Every structure is written in structure tokens, then in C-alpha cells.
Amino acid sequence: MTTILSIRDLRKxxxxxxxxxxxxxxxxxxxxxxxxxxxxxxxxxxxISTVCGITTPTSGTVTVGGHxxxxxxxxxxxxxxxxxxxxxxxxxEKVWNTVRFSRGLFGYGSDNARIEEILRKLSLWDxxxxxxxxxxxxxxxxxxxxxALAHEPxxxxxxxxxxxxxxELRKDMWEIVAELKQAGVTIILTTxxxxxxxxxxxxxxxIDKGELRLVQDKNTLMAQMGKKQIEVMLADPIQAIPDSxxxxxxxxxGNGDSLVYTYDTHADRTGITTLLNDVAQAGLVLRDxxxxxxxxxxxxxxxxxxxxx
Amino acid sequence: xxWSAIAAIYRFEMARFFRTLAQSFLSPVLxxxxxxxxxxxxxxSRIQExxxxxxxxxxxxxxxxxxxxxxxxxxxxxxxxxPKFLGTIYELLSAPVNFIEIVIGYVGAAAxxxxxxxxxxxxxxxxxxxxxxxxxxxxxxFLILSCLSFSLLGFIVGIWASNFEQISLVPxxxxxxxxxxxxxxxxxxxxxxxxxxxxxxxxxxxxxxxxRWSFYGLADVPIGFSLLAILVFTGTCLAVIGWIFKTGWRIxx
Numbered sequence: 001m002t003t004i005l006s007i008r009d010l011r012k013x014x015x016x017x018x019x020x021x022x023x024x025x026x027x028x029x030x031x032x033x034x035x036x037x038x039x040x041x042x043x044x045x046x047x048i049s050t051v052c053g054i055t056t057p058t059s060g061t062v063t064v065g066g067h068x069x070x071x072x073x074x075x076x077x078x079x080x081x082x083x084x085x086x087x088x089x090x091x092x093e094k095v096w097n098t099v100r101f102s103r104g105l106f107g108y109g110s111d112n113a114r115i116e117e118i119l120r121k122l123s124l125w126d127x128x129x130x131x132x133x134x135x136x137x138x139x140x141x142x143x144x145x146x147x148a149l150a151h152e153p154x155x156x157x158x159x160x161x162x163x164x165x166x167x168e169l170r171k172d173m174w175e176i177v178a179e180l181k182q183a184g185v186t187i188i189l190t191t192x193x194x195x196x197x198x199x200x201x202x203x204x205x206x207i208d209k210g211e212l213r214l215v216q217d218k219n220t221l222m223a224q225m226g227k228k229q230i231e232v233m234l235a236d237p238i239q240a241i242p243d244s245x246x247x248x249x250x251x252x253x254g255n256g257d258s259l260v261y262t263y264d265t266h267a268d269r270t271g272i273t274t275l276l277n278d279v280a281q282a283g284l285v286l287r288d289x290x291x292x293x294x295x296x297x298x299x300x301x302x303x304x305x306x307x308x309x
Numbered sequence: 310x311x312w313s314a315i316a317a318i319y320r321f322e323m324a325r326f327f328r329t330l331a332q333s334f335l336s337p338v339l340x341x342x343x344x345x346x347x348x349x350x351x352x353x354s355r356i357q358e359x360x361x362x363x364x365x366x367x368x369x370x371x372x373x374x375x376x377x378x379x380x381x382x383x384x385x386x387x388x389x390x391x392p393k394f395l396g397t398i399y400e401l402l403s404a405p406v407n408f409i410e411i412v413i414g415y416v417g418a419a420a421x422x423x424x425x426x427x428x429x430x431x432x433x434x435x436x437x438x439x440x441x442x443x444x445x446x447x448x449x450x451f452l453i454l455s456c457l458s459f460s461l462l463g464f465i466v467g468i469w470a471s472n473f474e475q476i477s478l479v480p481x482x483x484x485x486x487x488x489x490x491x492x493x494x495x496x497x498x499x500x501x502x503x504x505x506x507x508x509x510x511x512x513x514x515x516x517x518x519x520x521r522w523s524f525y526g527l528a529d530v531p532i533g534f535s536l537l538a539i540l541v542f543t544g545t546c547l548a549v550i551g552w553i554f555k556t557g558w559r560i561x562x
Contacts, residue, residue, distance in 0.1 A: 014562070052403040055562050074311070074405035082403050088396030092328060093321075104317025105404040147400065 004030040004079075004186050005051070005155055010060035012046055012210075020046040022210040023060070028155075028188060033181055034215075035197035036190045037300055038207040044190040045085060047207065048157045052082045064155060078106055081153030085160040085190075087140045091133035095124055098132065099146050106151030115150065122146050122176065138169040145176065156180060158189040162196060174200050194297040208304050222293060223265060229292045230272060232259045235285035242282040248275050257287075265293075314406045318414025319421075322388050326422045334426065337376045341430045344372055345437040348494065359496050362525050365438040370521040371493030372434070374513075377427040377452065378459045378488060379480055385419035385463030386476050393467075393560070402561060408554030412464065419460035420453070427452055441525065447532075448523035454539050455516060461546035468559050487513045492521075497529045512538055 005028040012021040020043050028034055038044050049055040051062050053073060062069045067076040090098060099118065100110050119125045122142045127135060132143060141161070148156060158177070162170040170193075177187055177200055191197055197204050198218065205215040214221070237256035248271065250259045259279070263270045279286065349365030356364040392398040401411060434440055442448050462479075470476045491513030497505050508514055509530070519535025522528035528535070553560070 049562075052399075054399055054402045056557055077403060077405040080403065082399065084396070084399050086396050088399060090321075090391070090395060090397055093324070097321075097324065101317050101321050102400060104320075105314045105400060105406065107311045107313050107405055109313060 001029040001032075003027045004065055005188070006061075006063045007047075007051065008061045010047070010050060010062060011058045012043075012050055012055060013058045019210050021050065021057075021060075024207075024210075024212045026205065026212060026215060028186060030154075030186055031181065031184050032202045033177065033187045033189070033200055034203045034205060035201035035218075036188065036205045036207055037192075037194060037197055038190070039304060042207045043210040044207055045159055046210075048082070048159050048188070048190065052080055052157060053077055074107075078151065079154045081148035081151065081156045083141075083144050083148045083156070083158045083161060085163065087137065087144065089132045089140060089143060092131055094129055094131055095119070095135070095143055095146075096128040098143065099150050102147040103150040108151055114152075118146050118149050121179070122149075138165055138172075141165060141169070141173075149180075153185070155186045155188070158187065160190055160192065162191070162193060170196070194295065194300055198295065206300060206303050213303055221299065227262055227294045227298075228265045230261045230263070230275075231290045231292065232261070232276075232279060232284075232286060233288040233290070234258060235287045238284070242284075244282050245275075245278055248278065311406050311410050314404060315410050315414045315417070318401075318411065319418045322384075322415060322418030323421065325388075326384075326418070334429065337380065337426045338429055338433055341372055341376060341433055342437070344368070345434065349437055359499075360525075360527050362527065363438060366440055366525075367496075367521075367527075368494055369431070369434045369438065369440055370524050371488075371491075371517050373427050373430050373452070374455060374517050374520055375488050375493055376430055377423045377455055378484060378513075378516075380426050381419055381423040381456050381459035382463035382466060382480050382484060383476075384422050385416055385460040386467035386470065386479075388415045388419055389464055389467035390470050390473075390476055394473075398560065408550070411554075412461075412550055416457065416460040416464050419463060420456040423460065424453060424456045427456065442523065443526045444523040448520070451516070451520045451523055451535075451539070454543065455520070458539060458543040458546055461543065461550060465546060465549055465553070468553055471559075484513075487511055488517075492517045492529055496527070512542060515539065 005026075007024055007026040010021050010024045011019070013019045024043075024047060036044050036047070046055060050057050051064070051069065053069060053076075057070075062076075064076040064079045067079070069076045093101070096115065096119070099115050103110065103115065116125065119128055122145055124139065124142050124146055127139060132140065135143065145158075145161075161177075162173050165173070174196070177189070180187060189196075189201075201218050203215060204218050204221055206213045231253075234257050238252070239256060241250055241252050241259070245259070248261055250261055252259060261272075261275055263272065345365065348368055353364035353368075358364065359367045392401060431440075466476060466479045470478075490508065491511050492508070497508050497514060497518075500508060515530055515535040515538035518529040519532055519539070522532050522535070552558070
């Protein structure tokens with residue numbers, strides 16, 4: 001794997017003394033999708049803004065494709081596309097013109113075939129002659145993506161791409177992201193929706209109070225930090241947990257027809273075999289067995305609140 | 310140099326001009342025509358000639374400057390304030406463009422628009438009064454430099470402004486009085502001696518005097534001073550813009 005974006009000890013302090021980034025270091029591999037999770041004000045947008053050149057870092061270095069964002073800003077910025085969190089578009093401009101404008105801004109001539117390809121990919125072709133103000137919110141978001149893709153960036157930042165969009169459009173966005181990944185584009189997205197990170201990210205970074213708490217492969221993260229639960233469904237409901245099973249720290253579900261056992265997936269012994277033996281010994285008849293793994297959301301809440309998962 | 314970015318910004322700004330052609334073009338023509346009807350024909354007919362030039366013709370250079378200066382400031386300030394207001398400035402800041410390219414794009418477009426309107430007013434004026442241009446090259450140079458320098462000032466105003474009221478503040482409270490008191494409608498030789506001296510602190514006097522000289526060879530101040538004044542003004546605006554981009558004042562946090 002090749003590192004396409006390298007962030008080293010990036011700090012950003014404002015005049016009022018607020019430290020938005022407290023020494024963030026992060027390497028992003030070419031072609032991966034990294035989801036940055038974090039509560040409001042954690043520093044997600046500041047991190048993106050600094051890499052993209054909207055905010056000036058206080059200290060630290062960032063290179064994109066080996067180009068320093070300050071000393072070689074032209075080469076670095078040409079590789080980056082940014083889809084901002086807020087819908088920011090000139091309302092009276094036509095869709096085609098605004099995409100052409102973005103392409104021009106990044107130093108490329110007006111390539112009609114390329115613009116057409118982008119607009120078609122984002123289902124905007126039919127709207128190309130419409131003024132932005134005539135479009136729905138979802139369409140405007142697509143225009144933002146089209147503008148960000150107009151100069152064929154190698155790294156795409158999506159700042160809360162699905163904030164406030166309906167379920168259907170969110171699914172569309174995920175498809176677009178998957179297609180871009182297919183085309184080899186590296187994607188860094190910030191999100192509040194943990195299900196989004198879970199659905200599309202390769203790696204997950206958790207940022208809180210200006211610090212990167214963790215960056216890990218999504219599956220490894222879930223396997224390492226996740227608790228797993230096994231739910232034993234009983235053929236006949238019981239009133240109380242039999243004495244012989246108390247040692248397993250079970251909980252009896254509402255109407256007494258299932259027992260829930262929580263275990264650590266990376267412990268040497270999970271205790272499942274003993275549990276199932278003991279359940280059979282106690283004379284209980286199993287109807288079904290289900291396992292459930294903690295979601296990224298639970299992991300995230302635990303990390304941010306500073307408690308071990 | 311990212312020429313394609315300059316072209317993109319320029320084209321984008323000019324598109325705004327053509328979208329609002331009525332506002333950008335018809336209103337200055339109409340208001341200037343009204344000036345000619347009122348000051349040139351109605352009142353002007355009762356005013357004697359100013360140093361051999363009919364009053365209607367005398368005010369033409371001042372009227373052109375009045376419109377050009379106001380339009381240059383408003384076009385350039387709106388041009389850069391709008392992206393700030395809409396949030397679209399993120400794209401400009403994250404694009405591979407430097408401040409010189411941004412300024413050339415926005416200021417170039419604002420200057421073009423005001424130059425265009427200045428020429429339209431000049432043509433309109435010929436329908437009302439007899440105009441002669443003794444120094445056409447100097448006239449063109451003064452007109453272009455004025456368009457450019459006041460577009461630079463407008464750009465600064467647009468960066469500085471944090472709301473729409475502030476954008477109109479500078480043209481209305483600072484520039485309009487300076488233009489009206491800068492000899493647009495009179496020669497400063499018509500003023501009492503004390504006011505003649507005070508007027509010399511108004512930079513617009515040099516601008517209008519130089520511009521009027523290019524038409525009729527009449528000047529309140531030596532032409533060299535006029536040229537120097539506009540060059541100093543342009544240089545100052547450029548220096549301020551250079552500082553704005555270096556520090557990121559009001560644009561880059």
C-alpha cells in the first residue's frame with residue numbers, strides 16, 4: 001500500500017487560545033475509505049479544512065502525494081477534492097457552469113466530455129441547464145460532489161456527506177462512494193452516523209477534543225473492542241435463573257423466555273461451552289441461540305466517554 | 310500562473326453581469342441621462358461656460374468618473390463578498406490559486422464591467438452635449454486606471470465587510486462625498502481660497518482633474534500630480550490586498 005496523505009503532529013490554535021487540533025498524526029493509504037467519527041466540536045472539520053487549505057495550521061506538516069500543502073500547495077491541492085458540510089452554491093448559476101467553474105479553478109480547461117461524464121454519474125445530466133436554486137437539497141449535494149470531482153482528484157474529503165439527507169439519498173451517496181473507491185479515489189469522510197462508517201469505511205478514526213483517539217481497521221476494531229452477547233432462547237419460560245447458572249452472570253429477559261450472556265471475544269476462554277452444558281444440566285430446553293456483536297456506536301460512545309469498551 | 314483559474318473567475322463574474330444586465334447597464338445610463346437633463350440642459354443652460362467649455366460638456370468627465378468609481382467599488386465588493394456570504398469561498402481557498410490570481414480574476418471582471426459602463430455613459434453623453442477629447446490615450450489610461458484602482462478598493466471593502474450594510478457604507482459615506490466635493494460639477498477655482506486648499510486633500514480631485522484635462526485640456530491641478538495620485542492610490546490598494554492574503558485577514562482562519 002502507498003501512503004497518499006500523511007499528517008504529522010498537526011496543531012491548530014485560535015487567537016482565543018482554543019486548541020482545535022492537538023498534534024494529530026495520521027497516514028492514509030491510497031484507495032482506502034477512512035471514516036472520521038467524533039462528537040460536535042471534536043475537530044473533524046478543522047482537520048479537513050487544514051488539509052484542504054481553508055485553515056492555516058499553527059504547526060505540523062501535511063503532504064498529499066508527497067507534496068507539502070504549504071510549500072507545494074498547487075500540486076497538493078490539485079490532488080484534493082472537498083465536499084463541504086454546508087450546501088454552499090451560487091443560487092443563480094447553472095449546474096453545468098458551476099462544475100465547469102470548479103474545473104477551471106483547479107487549472108483544467110473546459111472538457112465537455114469529462115463534465116458530461118461526471119454529471120451523468122451523479123444523475124445530474126438532466127438538470128445541467130437548471131439554476132442551482134431550482135434544485136432539491138439532495139440534488140444540490142450532488143452538485144457539490146460534482147464540483148469536487150470536476151478536477152479528477154485522487155483524494156476526496158466528504159464532510160458529513162449525508163447529514164440531513166433522507167434514507168434513499170444516503171444509500172445513493174454510499175453507492176457513489178463505493179464507485180469512487182472502485183475508481184481508485186481515496187476517501188476521507190466525517191460522519192455522525194456510525195452506521196455509515198460501519199457500512200462503507202475500511203478504517204475508522206475516532207477524534208475527540210482535537211486528539212485522534214484511535215485509527216483502526218473497522219473489522220479489527222469491532223473484533224477487538226466489541227463485546228459479544230449470546231442469547232439463549234428457551235422453549236418454556238422460567239420465573240428465575242436457576243441457582244446452578246448464577247455463576248455465569250446471566251440476565252433473564254422480560255418474559256422469562258431467554259437468557260443473555262455477555263462475553264469478551266478476545267478472552268482466552270469465552271465460557272460458552274460451559275454455559276451451554278450448564279443450561280442443559282439445569283433441564284432447560286433450547287429453542288434457539290443468537291449472537292450479537294456491539295456496534296461501532298457503542299464502541300465509539302465508550303471511547304469518547306473515556307471508559308473501556 | 311493558473312491562467313485557467315483566472316479565466317474561470319473572470320467568466321463567472323462576467324456571467325453575473327450579463328444575468329443582471331438591466332441593473333448593471335440600464336440604471337447608470339438612465340441616471341446619467343437624468344444628470345444631463347437636469348444639470349446639463351435645465352440648470353446648465355443658465356450657467357455660464359467654464360473656461361470656454363459649456364457646463365453640460367464640463368461635467369461629462371466627472372459624471373463618467375462618478376459612475377465608474379461607484380460601480381467599480383460595488384462590483385468588486387459584491388464579487389468577493391458573495392462567496393463569503395454564501396460559503397462558496399471554501400472552493401477558492403482550497404483551489405490551487407494564489408492571491409494574485411484571485412485578485413486578477415475578481416478585480417479584472419469588476420474593472421471590465423465599470424469600464425464598459427463608463428464607455429456607455431460617454432456615448433450617451435454625446436447625445437446631449439458636444440464633447441471633444443484632446444488627449445484620447447490619456448483619457449483611456451485614466452479611465453482604465455480608475456476602473457482598476459477602485460475595483461481594488463472595492464475588493465478590500467468586500468473582504469472587510471461582514472454584512473451587506475457595510476458594503477454600501479464605504480461607497481455612500483466615504484466615496485460619494487469625496488466625488489461630489491471633488492470637482493465633478495464644478496472647477497475648484499470656483500471655490501473660496503480656503504476651500505481650494507482644503508479640497509487638495511481630497512484624492513478624487515486629482516482623478517477628476519486629470520480625467521477632465523484629457524478631454525478639454527483643463528486641469529485644477531498639474532496633470533503629473535493627477536497621474537502620481539492615482540498610481541499611489543493603486544499601489545496602496547495592492548499593498549493592502551497583499552497584506553490581507555498574507556495574513557488571511559477575514560478570509561482564512
